[in-house]
Amino acid sequence: MEEQGSAGAAQPPAGEPGIADELRELGTSLSALGKTAFKGGRVLSVELLRSVRGIVDRAREEVERLSGEKR
Numbered sequence: 001m002e003e004q005g006s007a008g009a010a011q012p013p014a015g016e017p018g019i020a021d022e023l024r025e026l027g028t029s030l031s032a033l034g035k036t037a038f039k040g041g042r043v044l045s046v047e048l049l050r051s052v053r054g055i056v057d058r059a060r061e062e063v064e065r066l067s068g069e070k071r
Contacts, residue, residue: 033052037049037052
């Protein structure tokens with residue numbers, strides 16, 4: 001039986017970002033979303049915030065679905 005650990009994990013092809021790079025980029029994107037939502041003390045409408053929250057929730061569900069398919 002083959003064990004897959006960090007030593008056995010496949011490395012991305014040269015020139016492609018690895019998981020750490022992608023997580024860093026995701027963090028940057030989420031930070032930018034927060035800054036946009038609250039830029040300059042501007043208050044967004046409840047409807048807009050609900051819409052953004054819905055998008056984030058759907059993205060989470062998609063990640064869960066895709067990670068479940070790979071198991």
